[in-house]
Amino acid sequence: MSTGTQVEVVMPQMGVSVSEGTITRWLKQPGESVALDEPLLEISTDKVDTEVPSPGEGVLTEVRVQEGETVEVGTVLAVIGAAGTAPAEAPAPETPAAEETPQPEEAPQPEETPQPEPVAQTPSAPPEPVPASPPPAPAAPAPAAPAPPAPAPSVSPEGSGNGKTFISPVVARIAAEHGVDPGAVPGTGQGGRVTKKDILAYIESGAAAPPPAAAPPAPAPAPPAEAPAPPVAPEPAAAPTPQAAPAAAPPPVAPTPPAAPPPVAPAPPTPVQPPTPVVAAGAEFEEPMNAMRRGIAEHMRRSLDTSAHVTSAIEVDMSKVVAARERLKQEYQRAYGVNPTYLAFVTKAAVETLRDWPWVNGELRGEKIVTRSFVNVGIAVSLEEGKGLIVPVIRNAQDLNLLGLARAIADVAERARTKKLMPDDVQGGTFTITNPGGYGTFHGTPVISQPQAAILGTYALVKRPWVVQDELGQDVIAIRPMMNITLTYDHRLVDGAYSGGFLRDLRARLEGWDDGSA
Amino acid sequence: MAEKTYLQAISDGLRQEMQRDERVFVLGEDVGVYGGAFKVTQGFQEEFGAHRVLDMPLSETAIVAGSTGAALMGMRPVAEMQFADFVSCAWDHLVTVAAKQRYRTGTPIPIVLRLPSGGGFSGGPFHSQNPESSFAHIPGLKVVCPATPEDAKGLLATSIEDPNPVLYFEHKHLYRRIKGEVPEDRYTTPFGKARVHREGEDVTVITWGAMVYTADEAAARLADEGVSVEVLDLRTLIPWDREAVLESVTRCSKALVLHEDTRTGGFGAEIAATIVEEAFEQLDAPVRRIAAPDAPVPFAPSLEKAYIPQVDDVAAALRDLAAY
Numbered sequence: 088m089s090t091g092t093q094v095e096v097v098m099p100q101m102g103v104s105v106s107e108g109t110i111t112r113w114l115k116q117p118g119e120s121v122a123l124d125e126p127l128l129e130i131s132t133d134k135v136d137t138e139v140p141s142p143g144e145g146v147l148t149e150v151r152v153q154e155g156e157t158v159e160v161g162t163v164l165a166v167i168g169a170a171g172t173a174p175a176e177a178p179a180p181e182t183p184a185a186e187e188t189p190q191p192e193e194a195p196q197p198e199e200t201p202q203p204e205p206v207a208q209t210p211s212a213p214p215e216p217v218p219a220s221p222p223p224a225p226a227a228p229a230p231a232a233p234a235p236p237a238p239a240p241s242v243s244p245e246g247s248g249n250g251k252t253f254i255s256p257v258v259a260r261i262a263a264e265h266g267v268d269p270g271a272v273p274g275t276g277q278g279g280r281v282t283k284k285d286i287l288a289y290i291e292s293g294a295a296a297p298p299p300a301a302a303p304p305a306p307a308p309a310p311p312a313e314a315p316a317p318p319v320a321p322e323p324a325a326a327p328t329p330q331a332a333p334a335a336a337p338p339p340v341a342p343t344p345p346a347a348p349p350p351v352a353p354a355p356p357t358p359v360q361p362p363t364p365v366v367a368a369g370a371e372f373e374e375p376m377n378a379m380r381r382g383i384a385e386h387m388r389r390s391l392d393t394s395a396h397v398t399s400a401i402e403v404d405m406s407k408v409v410a411a412r413e414r415l416k417q418e419y420q421r422a423y424g425v426n427p428t429y430l431a432f433v434t435k436a437a438v439e440t441l442r443d444w445p446w447v448n449g450e451l452r453g454e455k456i457v458t459r460s461f462v463n464v465g466i467a468v469s470l471e472e473g474k475g476l477i478v479p480v481i482r483n484a485q486d487l488n489l490l491g492l493a494r495a496i497a498d499v500a501e502r503a504r505t506k507k508l509m510p511d512d513v514q515g516g517t518f519t520i521t522n523p524g525g526y527g528t529f530h531g532t533p534v535i536s537q538p539q540a541a542i543l544g545t546y547a548l549v550k551r552p553w554v555v556q557d558e559l560g561q562d563v564i565a566i567r568p569m570m571n572i573t574l575t576y577d578h579r580l581v582d583g584a585y586s587g588g589f590l591r592d593l594r595a596r597l598e599g600w601d602d603g604s605a
Numbered sequence: 606m607a608e609k610t611y612l613q614a615i616s617d618g619l620r621q622e623m624q625r626d627e628r629v630f631v632l633g634e635d636v637g638v639y640g641g642a643f644k645v646t647q648g649f650q651e652e653f654g655a656h657r658v659l660d661m662p663l664s665e666t667a668i669v670a671g672s673t674g675a676a677l678m679g680m681r682p683v684a685e686m687q688f689a690d691f692v693s694c695a696w697d698h699l700v701t702v703a704a705k706q707r708y709r710t711g712t713p714i715p716i717v718l719r720l721p722s723g724g725g726f727s728g729g730p731f732h733s734q735n736p737e738s739s740f741a742h743i744p745g746l747k748v749v750c751p752a753t754p755e756d757a758k759g760l761l762a763t764s765i766e767d768p769n770p771v772l773y774f775e776h777k778h779l780y781r782r783i784k785g786e787v788p789e790d791r792y793t794t795p796f797g798k799a800r801v802h803r804e805g806e807d808v809t810v811i812t813w814g815a816m817v818y819t820a821d822e823a824a825a826r827l828a829d830e831g832v833s834v835e836v837l838d839l840r841t842l843i844p845w846d847r848e849a850v851l852e853s854v855t856r857c858s859k860a861l862v863l864h865e866d867t868r869t870g871g872f873g874a875e876i877a878a879t880i881v882e883e884a885f886e887q888l889d890a891p892v893r894r895i896a897a898p899d900a901p902v903p904f905a906p907s908l909e910k911a912y913i914p915q916v917d918d919v920a921a922a923l924r925d926l927a928a929y
Contacts, residue, residue, distance in 0.1 A: 257858045260886040277929050283858045283889040 094143030096127060096165040098158055108132040109157040109378055110164065115147045120252040121167060128164065131378040143167045144253070155375030170252075257283050265290050379475050390537045394577035398532040398544075401590040404555075405548055405568045407600040408432045415489075423490060430466075430522050431493035433545050433572070436596040438462045438484045438492075441518060444589040447541045448518045451580050461485055465516035465536055466496055468503040477503050478536055480516040524548065529571050540580050544573040570597075609787045611754045612780040615719075616645045618758035619683060621791050622765050623653055626681060629765060632659035632668055633685030633719075642687045643721060643780060669695035672716040673703045673770075681765055682716050689720035689774060690734045703770040704745030713768035717761070723815050723865055724913055725778035730901035733909075735814070735866040740772050741842045741875070747771045747796065748842040752817040754785040756840055759794025766793065776815040783818070797844035801853075805835035808926050809853040811876055812863040813839040816914065820863055823919035832927040842872050850876060851884050858889035859926045865913055868896035890929040893922050 098108050112129040115121050127141040148168040152158050254262070254269050258281050262269045272289040274281040376384070390396075412427055419425045441448040445458040462485050465478040479499035481487070487495060502508050519536045524546035533542045553567040572593065576586045609617065623629045630653075631646055637660035640647030650658040661668050665686060672682040686692045692699065703714045724733030741748045747769050751757040757775065764771040802817050803824050810820040817838045824834035837853055839845050854860045860880055862873035877892045895914045903909050 255858075255889045256886045257889045280929070282929070 092143075092169065093148075094145070094167040095163045096139070096142055096167060098130065098152075098160050098162045098164055099139060100160045107157055107159045109375070109381065110152050110154050111136070111375075112154055113150060114138070115141075117147050117150055119147050120170065121145065121147050122253045125254065136378070139164075141167060145169045157381065253280055255280075255283070258286050261286050261290070379470075379477070383476055386537065387534050390534050393537055394535050394540075395579050396532070396535065396575055397578045397583065397586075398573050398575040399583065399586050399590060400530060400571055400573045401594050403570045403572055403594045403597050404553060405429070405570050405597060408597055409548075409568045411600050419490060419493065423494065425490060425494045425497060427489060427493045428496065429548060429570070430520070430545065431489060431496055432597065432600070433522075433543070433570075434464060434466075434484065434492050434496065434520055435487075435489050436593055436600075437518075437520065437543055438464060438487075440589055440593045440596060442485070443592060444585065446581050446585060447574070447576065447589050449540050449580060450517070450538050451540070451577070452538065456580065459517055461517070463515050463517045465519035465539075466499055467519060467521035467533075468500050470504060477508065477513060478516065478519060479503050479508055479512045480514065482515065519543070520545065524570070531573060533573070533575050535575060535577055539577075541574055541576040541586070544575065546571040546573070606786040606788055608784050609754050610781050611751075611757050611775070611783045611785075612643065612645060614754035614758040614785075614787045615761060615775055616647070617787070618761040619645065620649065620652070621758075622683075622762060623649070623657065625791065626765075628679065628681040629683060630657040630659065630675075630680065631683045631685065632661050632672065634661055634663055634668075634687045636660060636685050641685060643777070645685070645719070665691050665694035666698060669703070669716075669718065670698040672718075673698055673706070673714055676703075676714045676716045677706070677712055683719060683765060684716065685719045685721075687721070688728075688732045689722035689736060690731050692718060692720055692736070692772075699740075699746070699770065700743050704743050706745075707769065708745060714770050715765070715768045717764045717767075717771045717773055720772055720774045721777045721780075722774045723776040723778050724902045724909060725815065727904055727906050727909060728777075728902070729904035733902035735774070735864070735897075737772070737774055737842055738866055738870060738872040738875075741872050745769065746843065748774070749796070749840070750774045750776070750813040750842060751794075751840060752776070752779065752783075752802070752814055752838050753800075754783065754787045756794050756800070756838075758787055759792050760796075760840065762791060763793045763796055767796070774814065778815045779818075794840070796841045797846050798840065799846035799849035800838045800840055801835065801849075802838045803834065803836040805833040805857070807833045807857055808859045808861060808923055809835045809837060809850075809857045810861045810863055810919070810923070811837045811839065811850055811853075811873075813842065814865060816863050816865050819914060819916055819919055822916040823923055826916070826920045827923050827927065830924070832923065834923055845872075845876070847879060847883070850880065854880050854884050855887045858887055859929065860888075861893045861895065861919070861922055861926060863895045863914060863919060865897060867899050868894065869899050871896050890926050893926060895919060895922055 108130040109132070110128060111131045114126050114128055121127055121141045121144060123142075123144040124140040125144075126138040127147070128139050130137060130139055145167045146169070147165060149166040150164070151166070152162065152164045158164070258269055261267070261283065267286065267290060269281045269286060272281045272286050275285055276282040408429065412429065412432065415427050419427045441462050446456065448459055448462055450457040461483050463480050463482045464484040465480045467476060467478050469476055479502065481492070481495045481499060484492060484495070499508070499512065502512070516536060516539060518539055519533075519542040521531075521533045521542060522545045523531055523533075527547045529546045529549070531544050531546065533544050535542050548568050548570045550566050551569045552564050553569060554562050555565045555567070557563045572590065574586050574590055619631065623631070631649065633641070633646075635642060636646045637650045637655060637658045639660075640649070646658060661671070668684050668686075669692075672684045675682045686695075699718070703716060706712055706714050722735050722737070724735075737748050737750060740746050747764070747767060749760050749764055749771055751760045751773075761773060764773050803821055805824065808827075810824065812820050817836060820834075820836045824836055827834050835853055835857060837849060839850075850860075860877075862876045864871055864873045866872065868874075871894075873894045873896055877894055880892050881888070895918055897912055897914065900912070903912055
């Protein structure tokens with residue numbers, strides 16, 4: 088089909104709001120053949136991690152964006168040339184390179200252009216001044232168009248172009264299920280193509296080594312493909328193909344501890360290749376940021392550059408909430424399987440309080456102030472042992488009672504940790520609550536989630552001596568479960584008095600909690 | 606069981622239905638005194654009387670519209686188009702009225718249109734068509750295309766029982782050429798159940814009507830070359846047996862869709878698309894189609910032979926697929 092033409096591989100648009108993506112892994116190296124729709128690389132965006140299928144068939148001639156780099160949607164990532172094309176300026180001739188690019192020269196070079204260009208640095212290189220290393224074979228390597236019949240060392244007698252490299256859907260599926268590299272199977276189809284019979288015979292003969300450790304284990308012992316399939320329609324997603332796995336499994340965060348890194352052992356057994364950490368000088372380690380990290384980094388910086396952050400704090404006597412929770416805990420657990428957390432109580436009280444302080448739930452949009460009759464409350468959920476963060480949104484929180492909120496919070500937190508959130512689940516928030524108190528912290532100044540106006544922080548519930556009045560009106564010191572709550576607000580919209588009013592009313596709701604308000 | 610021609614099986618089946626059910630009657634051009642252009646209803650008027658075997662004027666519109674009205678009143682008309690080609694005259698009544706009546710008002714329209722179809726004997730452009738895909742595209746109509754005498758009888762009984770308008774395509778080239786065992790007693794053959802005409806494991810041919818035999822001959826040749834071809838006879842297009850097709854394609858991983866109708870928009874396109882949608886990961890080769898070219902059926906015998914898919918064409922395509 089597309090012989091003789093070049094096809095550019097561009098960063099795909101993975102969703103309306105996604106503007107860029109990071110290359111996590113190239114599945115093909117320059118010089119390797121690639122079939123139409125064959126997985127070519129893996130990318131990561133802040134919405135999704137996925138494989139990108141090849142938009143054309145031929146030979147990967149040029150990789151313009153390296154692993155770990157992030158580029159805008161539409162950026163040309165690579166070029167696929169017609170079958171038989173030599174990789175752009177790459178020193179190696181076509182076929183030998185397909186196996187494994189001889190590394191020594193390329194490896195240490197961090198830059199995009201892996202060329203030992205003007206200065207012939209390569210010690211072992213032949214002294215020829217010609218940049219391209221001479222092909223070992225005949226002479227006269229016409230560099231322009233590959234001479235039609237001769238130089239292509241194609242396996243195919245017919246030379247059908249895609250013969251050896253084209254992998255049919257069924258062969259791809261069987262290969263994936265059995266962890267077999269189709270390239271290792273002798274092909275008897277047109278142009279040496281590996282047919283279904285070829286790969287089945289190959290597997291049956293036992294030639295197929297057990298799936299390499301790197302490959303995720305096939306989910307189920309794949310049914311022998313010859314066996315009559317179930318009489319019903321073969322479900323299109325017959326078996327979750329192992330390719331899907333990398334997306335599900337979080338890219339194992341590379342073994343770089345933030346500070347004083349102990350000599351890290353060669354990494355725990357991870358199913359997926361971690362992005363190879365580049366060792367810098369001494370005991371310093373570098374690793375590419377994952378998409379989530381980059382998203383957080385960008386958003387935090389932008390938020391601080393956008394909003395005028397001010398934080399106010401208030402101390403709340405949680406005695407009544409603690410008592411209410413004790414009363415409800417067993418009932419909720421038994422009847423609904425839901426744990427009424429303190430976070431649920433605070434969320435309930437905050438959502439109610441927002442009704443009277445709509446700007447805290449508002450937004451500055453250009454020259455306009457936006458207020459709302461609903462609260463979509465974002466709940467900050469930490470991931471990956473503190474190395475990630477996501478803020479799923481509970482929509483129309485004003486419609487939920489304490490039980491409903493407790494259930495919704497547990498649900499989004501669970502789905503956040505199991506990576507089951509949909510893009511819609513993290514959009515449209517109008518107010519955010521973050522709860523770092525679980526670690527015992529008693530104060531913080533969180534960053535507002537744009538374009539919202541405020542974020543509420545809840546901190547450790549601790550018993551403290553507290554001055555209260557006894558029944559005679561005398562001051563006495565009592566032991567009370569106290570919680571600090573902060574409101575970080577955008578002073579462009581919310582003033583100190585307004586935020587103070589919100590916090591005062593919130594405290595009053597929590598201190599005066601009665602189950603009727605649940 | 607007696608061996609009968611495809612034509613006798615239709616005739617016997619129809620007679621049996623009329624004997625069994627008073628509501629069943631036939632109407633058409635020359636179906637009475639003359640016994641039908643192909644003699645399917647020969648002797649019917651003597652046996653059942655002129656009131657149940659109606660000679661109609663040369664108006665397919667009147668025949669289909671009259672059938673629709675009779676069905677609305679509780680009868681079970683079986684109308685014969687002298688040639689399937691002429692059903693186009695009745696398009697409006699069939700497609701606009703009969704096919705939609707049940708959806709609009711809930712009243713069933715149990716009519717059967719017998720449609721002698723297909724080419725192979727120099728019938729020319731007006732007497733050789735296979736217009737099944739046009740009607741398969743119309744929701745509310747059922748489309749039946751028997752290939753064997755046994756199915757011809759059983760599917761006719763099911764068609765008459767069915768509460769919907771059924772287009773019963775009987776292939777003229779099978780009438781006297783194809784013989785087979787046909788049970789004497791009444792039986793019905795279910796709609797939507799394909800028949801494995803020939804078992805195989807390397808390539809599946811999905812087809813119907815007269816092409817079943819073309820495919821079978823080609824498959825026999827391939828068997829000599831060591832290629833095992835499965836021939837699936839769909840028997841009915843609406844409804845069609847997706848499960849059987851997908852099951853067979855899952856086993857063989859290579860599929861050829863074959864029909865005598867023209868290529869563009871032919872029912873084979875629907876089948877090929879379904880295979881690709883539902884069984885993509887089972888495919889080891891592109892789905893192939895063989896059909897008549899997008900032209901009217903030519904009259905000249907040599908041209909007609911070039912037009913209608915032949916055993917050589919099918920065998921060549923099967924060879925390609927097997928080697929792919």
